[in-house]
Amino acid sequence: MSIPPYGQRAVSCPNRNHARLDAPVRHCPQCGGVVNDAVSVKRCPDTVHATYRRQQNRFCIDCGLELIAAMR
Numbered sequence: 190m191s192i193p194p195y196g197q198r199a200v201s202c203p204n205r206n207h208a209r210l211d212a213p214v215r216h217c218p219q220c221g222g223v224v225n226d227a228v229s230v231k232r233c234p235d236t237v238h239a240t241y242r243r244q245q246n247r248f249c250i251d252c253g254l255e256l257i258a259a260m261r
Contacts, residue, residue, distance in 0.1 A: 214250035221248035221255060 202220040206212040215228040218241070231251040238256055241249055247257045 218246035
């Protein structure tokens with residue numbers, strides 16, 4: 190197993206926020222994983238979640254809630 194370069198996390202998600210040291214969001218919109226734990230957790234109203242769904246985010250970038258269920 191190789192060690193990822195400084196600032197990168199070993200994840201299988203293709204979202205580039207995982208590779209950033211200063212990601213502007215707390216959670217990844219594709220996998221829901223925490224990409225920057227320095228960003229505080231927010232309590233999101235449904236209107237914000239509706240906006241993120243329209244942007245086709247699978248997870249909320251503020252609280253990590255799954256917005257769109259995976260198709261099986």
